[in-house]
Amino acid sequence: MALNGGLARLSRETMPSVLFPQAPVVRFAPETNTCPCGASLLVQKTRRKKVLTMIGPFIARETVAQCALCSRTFRSDTLLRLVASRSNVV
């Protein structure tokens, strides 16, 4: 439907990724949603950071989760591996 298409385009154009076309936004979240202690994880926060890799910069939009019971925090293993492998975090 034409209306839906227009709304989708509008929301895309207001995304920060459009303002920085060279740095797409990639979302990362913990690979698990259950703590080893057995409790469910809650989203603690989301944060953005610019990551420079060999294939170019991108904006990582990272979701950090926290166990509701033992307060252990969980991050995206994928993002941690990317950042650890000789790339710079700004």
Ligand SMILES: [Zn+2]
């Ligand atoms: Zn826990």
